Each structure stands twice: as C-alpha cells, then as structure tokens.
Amino acid sequence: MxxxxxxxxxxxxxxxxxxxxxxxxxxxxxxxxxxxxxxxxxxxxxxxxxxxxxxxxxxxxxxxxxxxxxxxxxxxxxxxxDKGPNGRKASYFHGSxxxxxxxxxxxxxxxxxxxxxxxxxxxxxKFRSAAPKVQPLAQVTARQFQWVIRYPGEDGKLETKDDLFMVNDLHFVKGKQALIYLKSSDVLHSFFLPALRIKQDAVPGLTIPVWFDTDQAGHYELVCAELCGWGHYKMRGNVTVHETQEEFDQWLQSALKEQSRDQVAAVVTGSQGR
Amino acid sequence: MTSRLRFVLIAGSISFLLTGCGDAFNAGTISYKDSEQFTKKQKDTPDLDGKPQLQEAVRKALADLFGPRPQEIKVPAGSGFPEGGRYLANYEKVGDGVQDIVYTEANSGKKVAVVGGYGLYRKYCLHCHGVQGAGDGPTAEFLYPLPRDYRRGVFKFTSTAPSNPKPTRADLKKTITHGLHGTSMPAFEALMSGSEIEQVIDYVIFLSMRGEVERNLISIAALVDKDDINGITADDIKESLDTVVNNWKATETLVVSPKARRTEPTRESVLRGRDIFLGKKFGTGQPVACTDCHGLHAKGDGSSFVERNIFDKVVFRRKSLDTAIEERYKELGDEHKSAQWQPGGHGGGHDSASSELPETFDAYKNRETTNWDKGSKDDWGNPLRAANLNLGVYKGGRRPIDLYWRIAKGINGAKMPAHGNLLPDDQIWDVVNFILALPYEPDLLKDAEQIKKSVTAAPAVTQR
Structure with missing residues (x-):
C-alpha cells in the first residue's frame, strides 16, 4: 500500500x-x-x-x-x-x-x-502621525450603498460653499499622496482599493484619515469590503487617476461647472444608443 | 465499491460548486402581479371588485399589449420602442421568430452582447422596485422613503411642466446615474455602462407604460356593467394606450428652461431669498408660504405637517397614529410639568390645575390627525415630510438648475407646489441662492420669528 x-x-x-x-x-x-x-x-x-x-x-x-x-x-x-515481516517494528514512545x-x-x-x-x-x-502633510483630496462618506465624495473646491478647504459633491467618483493625481477623510453615515463600511492594497473600515462617528498614491494613471476600482447590508454588492466606485495635476484641475473645473449649472443643457442629446 | 461511489458523489458535487450558476439572477420564472385595483375594493380609485369577466378582459388586453410575462415582452405598436422588445430583453424580432441581439458600440465598433433592460432591471432594480415596477420588491419594506411605484406614470424629480408631466430620458438618466441623495436610491454610474443605463431607462418606461395602461383600463372597466358582454372594446384599449404613449412622447418638449440666468449669489441676493422664504413680497412676486411646510427655521417642521415626533413614531417605529398621538400628548404634558419646576418657571408645581397643557387632548388629536391625513401623504399614499433645508441634502439634485425646477415647478406627486407663476425668475434664483447658503450659515434664520413678523406686517401683503 x-x-x-x-x-x-x-x-x-x-x-x-x-x-x-x-x-x-x-x-x-x-x-x-x-x-x-x-x-x-x-x-x-x-x-x-x-x-x-x-x-x-x-x-x-x-x-x-x-x-x-x-x-x-x-x-x-x-x-x-509496508516493510513486511523483516522490517523493524514500529515502537511507541511518549514525548521528546x-x-x-x-x-x-x-x-x-x-x-x-x-x-x-x-x-x-x-x-x-495606518498611524495617524504618518499621514502626509498635504491638502486633503476629499472627504469620503460611506452610506448604504454608495460613496459620497466631497472635494474641496478652489479654496482647498472642506465644508465650504464651493465644495464639489460627487457620488462613487474618486479622482486623484499620479505620483502624489492623496489624503482623504473617511466617514460613515450609517453602518460599518470598508474603503477598499484592491490595486493599491488600501483597506480601511469606515466607522460611524469617526473621521479616519486614509492616504494612498500610485505611479500609474488610469482607472481603478473602489469597493466596499465590509458586508454592510443587502446592497453591499452595489457599493462600488470608479477611481480615476490623472496623469498630471493640470488634467485633474481640468476635471475639477468641469465638474464644478456642471454642479453650478443654471440652464438646461444646450442640446439634449438624443443618443439613446439605438 | 462504496468508496468509489462516494468518490463519484464528492467529485460530482465539487465540480458543480466550481461551475456554479452564472446568470443565476435571471433563472427561474417571475410573473406580473395584478394591481390591487383588480380584486380589492378601493377607497379613492376605481376598482374591479366583483367583476371577474372584466378583470379577465383587462388581463388579456395587458398581455396582448405588453406580453403575458416579464420574460415574454411585447412592445405595443407605436410606443417608440423597437419592435420585438429590443433593448428591453436580449432579443429582437426577426421575421416570425426572435433572436439574441448584439450591439455594435458606436465609437469602437466592438460587438457587445446586450443583456437587455429586463435582465439589468432584474439584477439591480427589481429587489426594491418590484416585478411590475410597483415599488413593492422584497427589500422595499425596509426603506424610507419607499421606492417609486412607476405605475401611475408620475415621477417626483422632473425638468418638465405642467402638472405631473413625464420625466425626460435625461431626468431618468440623472436619477439612475447619480442616485437620489437622502433616499435609498443609489448611484449606478460605477455599476452600469452608459448603454446599459439607457436599456434600464427603456425598461422603466416600459413598466411605467404598462402600469398606467393597466390603471386606465381599470378606470374604463369600472364604469362598465359587470355582465356586459362587450366589456371593454378595442377602441377603449387603443385609447388607454395612446394617451400614455403620447404623454411619454411629448415630454421632451415640455422641459422648463429658466428665462433668466442665475443671479450671482451675493449677500443681497441671499438675504432677499431668505425674506421671500419667510413670506415677504417683492416687486411683481406674490408672497409665498414656504414656512407653512418647511418651518420658520427650514427644519421641515412646518405647521401643515404632522409633528416630527409623531411622524417618526408611525413611520420608523411602526406605531399606529392614535398610539403615537396619545404618547406624544403625554410626553408634552410631562415636559410641561417639569418645565414648571425649573427655576423661573411660572406657576406653582403643587397646583395641579395649572400643570395642564394649554390644549385639550381632543383638540390636539384632531389637529394632528388632520395634518397626517391631509398634509403628510404623497399621491401614492406614502408618508412624507417637507425637507430640512439645513442639511444640504437635496434629493432632486444640488445644481442650481435642479433647485430652480423644484421651486418653479414643484415636486410631482408630493406636496411641494409649483411657484413659477407666483415668483418671477430672478426671485426664484434668490431663493435658490438662499437655500444653497443656508447649510453653511445657519444663523440666516436665527431671528426668523422677528423677520417673519416684520416682513409680513408690510402693508403691501395680500393673501396668496
């Protein structure tokens, strides 16, 4: 045998x-x-x-x-x-x-x-003392079931009138440390950027700094890594890493412009994909 | 060889687990549920209670127009959807049969298999919005506000006017893409591609059309005698369908565009907006009654609505209205009593007569019950509150144009009325500027009582 x-x-x-x-x-x-x-x-x-x-x-x-x-x-x-009858017989001993x-x-x-x-x-x-001393990129508030992201507007300060509000859309610049403040408005969530190996629980009542960087521009995925309810699987976000600061600023400008829109779009596009 | 048998069993189950069941969300059959108007006596709407023949006729008409099951989609001719239900489910009509469709992406020329609005809806939307779009999916009961019931064809946040117009595709797209902040409707931008969202919009419109035609047919059938052999005629069916389809087709032309650009959000504009909010009349504008619902401090606690405390007890703690009112009255009495024991409180604590509330229980109950029945329900019969404008959460969107639409043309199906004919555009923009400033400057309404008194005491005020 x-x-x-x-x-x-x-x-x-x-x-x-x-x-x-x-x-x-x-x-x-x-x-x-x-x-x-x-x-x-x-x-x-x-x-x-x-x-x-x-x-x-x-x-x-x-x-x-x-x-x-x-x-x-x-x-x-x-x-x-299977040593057969000629082999040495196994012996039992207790402890060595x-x-x-x-x-x-x-x-x-x-x-x-x-x-x-x-x-x-x-x-x-993870240590707060190690957080980069940079202007915060955004405040990210997790809620069932999305990431509400608030960027400081042109003044660089959060919680002011010119803040930009986005949902599930995180942008930052290649090669720069991005610092976010992570919050939760309901239950435990977890901010997970798999490609950047960043995972941090969002805890109701706490504001947790999270920082990350990358040396590759492009699109990444943001997911929730803590089962937060029936819609957990929907809690995903798009992450866009811009090649340059100018590109990021351009995006920020266009997003702010859209947020302050006071007119119906010039042409309502009829592109229904049919 | 039992061990071999066991091996086969284990290996078999492992390979089953490994292959899994992809597309499981589309497996199994689901079927449309009848609207409650079919068999139950209704209070405010027509019903077909006790008219089995007519019920059958309406069911048949719906099946002929829209297909008998969600898996078997038919598209009524002239509805604007391509024949065969393309984009609603993943097939299209070719000759007499149907075949799977492939979509060629416009910019890349890549061929992509189309899941179809039905499949996407089933994956992402159905668990809240339900099979027939009645807002009655299995997770709906855990939510407040409740998911939209599409069957009335009324959608809250639209860019269109006048009364209860259909949303444009752009409106629906915005809701699906960005979600409705402050509700359980999430943003789907990261979950679906642009063309997928278009497919879901198609399917939502399809369900809404089906639901509204169902309502229309029931209204017609409710007037027919239950033994009438003719029942509902082909003309009735065509008319029911045409009204709905035409409304959806007309909607793109009904978009409200502000006549003036937004006023710069200067201090003057914000303060003017605040005074308008508190009821002051400026120039050609009429005084408006924002505070009746939103409250003097814009906390959503105006006197036209049931008290916040009672609302919470009924909606979130599932108590009956009567219990909630009784409990609240008792709490108010306790607060009143303990206030008298505070230093500086007027009245002696020992005197039981003066510890009574200024209002009798019957008067209190009467008022709050009326407020609940009249003020605190939307057109779907669901509980509703005016928004707390201090939070900076705007369900219909935070762009100035969104807030303009909310003020100028109201919120469909909810209690927010249109103010476009009461306020000129520049004054609406003042109110928009005020609303956008309020979360950052809560002191704007610190002296709301005095300001309200002074602005409404102005001689120019006429009634609304």
Missing amino acids: RYWSLLFALAAIISVGIFAYAPISPEWWLPAGPNVSAGHLHSVSSAGKQIDSLFVIILLITGIVFIGTQVALVYATYFFV QRLEVIWTIIPAAILVFIALYQMGTWASV
Whole structure:
C-alpha cells in the first residue's frame, strides 16, 4: 500500500505548482494596476510595495515549510510503510523534549520575526502621525450603498460653499499622496482599493484619515469590503487617476461647472444608443 | 465499491460548486402581479371588485399589449420602442421568430452582447422596485422613503411642466446615474455602462407604460356593467394606450428652461431669498408660504405637517397614529410639568390645575390627525415630510438648475407646489441662492420669528 503516499505527493506537487505558477500570471497574482503590460509583480502604490513584500516573505516562509513537511511526510509514508515481516517494528514512545522544544522555538522565532518586521509598514500605512502633510483630496462618506465624495473646491478647504459633491467618483493625481477623510453615515463600511492594497473600515462617528498614491494613471476600482447590508454588492466606485495635476484641475473645473449649472443643457442629446 | 461511489458523489458535487450558476439572477420564472385595483375594493380609485369577466378582459388586453410575462415582452405598436422588445430583453424580432441581439458600440465598433433592460432591471432594480415596477420588491419594506411605484406614470424629480408631466430620458438618466441623495436610491454610474443605463431607462418606461395602461383600463372597466358582454372594446384599449404613449412622447418638449440666468449669489441676493422664504413680497412676486411646510427655521417642521415626533413614531417605529398621538400628548404634558419646576418657571408645581397643557387632548388629536391625513401623504399614499433645508441634502439634485425646477415647478406627486407663476425668475434664483447658503450659515434664520413678523406686517401683503 505504499503507493498511497504517491497520491499525497501528487496533491503536494499540484499545490507547489500553483504556488510557482501564480506569480507568472496576472490573473492569479495580486491585483495589478490598470496597465497590466507594465508588469504585474510590483504593486503600483508605495504602500502596496511594502505590503506585497511582506506578503511575499510570508509566502516564501510558508512555502519552504510546506515543501519541507510534505517531503518528510511522503518520504516517511513511502519508505517506512509496508516493510513486511523483516522490517523493524514500529515502537511507541511518549514525548521528546528536544523535539518539542525545536518545533516550538522555530515557529515562535518566525512569528516574532514577522511581528517585528511588519511594524514599520503598519506604522507608515495606518498611524495617524504618518499621514502626509498635504491638502486633503476629499472627504469620503460611506452610506448604504454608495460613496459620497466631497472635494474641496478652489479654496482647498472642506465644508465650504464651493465644495464639489460627487457620488462613487474618486479622482486623484499620479505620483502624489492623496489624503482623504473617511466617514460613515450609517453602518460599518470598508474603503477598499484592491490595486493599491488600501483597506480601511469606515466607522460611524469617526473621521479616519486614509492616504494612498500610485505611479500609474488610469482607472481603478473602489469597493466596499465590509458586508454592510443587502446592497453591499452595489457599493462600488470608479477611481480615476490623472496623469498630471493640470488634467485633474481640468476635471475639477468641469465638474464644478456642471454642479453650478443654471440652464438646461444646450442640446439634449438624443443618443439613446439605438 | 462504496468508496468509489462516494468518490463519484464528492467529485460530482465539487465540480458543480466550481461551475456554479452564472446568470443565476435571471433563472427561474417571475410573473406580473395584478394591481390591487383588480380584486380589492378601493377607497379613492376605481376598482374591479366583483367583476371577474372584466378583470379577465383587462388581463388579456395587458398581455396582448405588453406580453403575458416579464420574460415574454411585447412592445405595443407605436410606443417608440423597437419592435420585438429590443433593448428591453436580449432579443429582437426577426421575421416570425426572435433572436439574441448584439450591439455594435458606436465609437469602437466592438460587438457587445446586450443583456437587455429586463435582465439589468432584474439584477439591480427589481429587489426594491418590484416585478411590475410597483415599488413593492422584497427589500422595499425596509426603506424610507419607499421606492417609486412607476405605475401611475408620475415621477417626483422632473425638468418638465405642467402638472405631473413625464420625466425626460435625461431626468431618468440623472436619477439612475447619480442616485437620489437622502433616499435609498443609489448611484449606478460605477455599476452600469452608459448603454446599459439607457436599456434600464427603456425598461422603466416600459413598466411605467404598462402600469398606467393597466390603471386606465381599470378606470374604463369600472364604469362598465359587470355582465356586459362587450366589456371593454378595442377602441377603449387603443385609447388607454395612446394617451400614455403620447404623454411619454411629448415630454421632451415640455422641459422648463429658466428665462433668466442665475443671479450671482451675493449677500443681497441671499438675504432677499431668505425674506421671500419667510413670506415677504417683492416687486411683481406674490408672497409665498414656504414656512407653512418647511418651518420658520427650514427644519421641515412646518405647521401643515404632522409633528416630527409623531411622524417618526408611525413611520420608523411602526406605531399606529392614535398610539403615537396619545404618547406624544403625554410626553408634552410631562415636559410641561417639569418645565414648571425649573427655576423661573411660572406657576406653582403643587397646583395641579395649572400643570395642564394649554390644549385639550381632543383638540390636539384632531389637529394632528388632520395634518397626517391631509398634509403628510404623497399621491401614492406614502408618508412624507417637507425637507430640512439645513442639511444640504437635496434629493432632486444640488445644481442650481435642479433647485430652480423644484421651486418653479414643484415636486410631482408630493406636496411641494409649483411657484413659477407666483415668483418671477430672478426671485426664484434668490431663493435658490438662499437655500444653497443656508447649510453653511445657519444663523440666516436665527431671528426668523422677528423677520417673519416684520416682513409680513408690510402693508403691501395680500393673501396668496
């Protein structure tokens, strides 16, 4: 019956194969930026780069441990099963202090290493003191089931008369730190930009600063990552990253112009797509 | 070999789980529900209670015009929709049969399969707006305000006039794209492409037409004797349909365009707007009664509406109106009593006679019940309140043109009347400027009582 061990080996080999294949395929790896041809292995945001490196380290550690334990398991089941009447009889013994100390200390050391190693990343992504000292991009208020986004108008200050109100439409500029204030007007939501590896819960009663950047212009996705009610699946937003500040300003101007519209559109377009 | 059998079972169920059920939201059949006018006695509208033959005739007419089931769409001739229900469902009529349609994108020339308004509606809209667009989907009961019932053909926020006009496609598009802030209607811009939103608009208009034709046919049938063999005639059906279709077709020409550009939002304009809001008459304008509903401080607590506290008890805590009024009266009495114990409160606490409210319970109940019945319902019979204008939440949109439309032509089906004939355009713009400034300057209405007194005491005031 030693061939059973080959079945186990097969499962392990498939797992390792997937593990090895994942980085090659953009579909299987972590979410990439809008321009996939520019390479998908490196995240497009500076927080993402740090977070991904942690991810890769953990993946390597668990990968090595996985391969090691699988080799040992398959080896033991293949060679020591079915030794027949001539083989040495298996013996039972209770406890081995040396073995137990080793298998406690090694994982503990790995855990302590990971815990210490990630602290810098956590601090730079989440600590309020690490928030960039820039003008806020917007105030984002989550509500069932949409993102209400309020940009400071030309005066750069929020909560003033020239604020721009948008729904589900987040704009910022490539290569610049964007700082938003995240709020919720009803229940828990979670502001999630998968490609930028930014995820932050929106908590009723709290105003939470969130900051992010990217080195790739284009369209991204904003989703809600906290089950917030029956319409959770609808809670998505469009994120547009502009190539230059001028492009962003242009967009802001046109949006403000639309918001202050006092006339019926010159021509109501009859484009019904038929 | 039982283990082999088990293996087959497990492997089978795993592969089922993996393949899943794509498009599951379109699986299964759904069917139109009759309107409550068919079989139930109605208070204010015609009904077909006890007229089974006529009920059947109306059902048949509807099925002939619009198809018997949501999955089997027919488009009445001349309705403006392409034949065969194209864009309503994902097929079109070719010869005698139907076939799936493919849409060629105008700018890219790419061919895209069309889901169809029906499929999109079923995925995104049905759970609130219901199968026949009656605003009675399974999630509707958790919402306030309730989802729109399309079947009256009345939509609140339109750019068109006069009374209860149809919305333009642009109006519907705006509602779907940006949602209605302050309600549960979300923005769909990030979920659907432009052409998909157009398909949903088509389907909403289709459902609205169907619902309104249903109402019209019931009104006609209600006048017919229940044993009349002729029942409703082909002419009746054609007439019911034509009125509805023509109204939808005419709507694009009914858009109200302001005659004057917006006044610059200067201090003077804002203050003028405030005085108009509080009832002052300027020039050729007539005094308007904004505060009756919106309240002196624009908190949506005017005297024409039931008290906020009672409204909340009925709408959000699901109490009966009588219980809510009783409880509120008791609360008011308690507040009144404790106020007398405060330092500086007038009247001795020991004197039970003076601790009574100035108004008797019957008078209070009478007034609040009337307010509830008369003032606090929209045309659909749903509870309604005037907007609190201090919050900066504008359901129909925050662009000056949106607020202009709300003031000049009112909100269809709700209590907000049209003011276009009472105020000249420049004064409407003053009010718009005031409303846009109020959330940032709550002090504008700090002395509302005195201002109201002084502006309405002016000799020029005539009644509205």
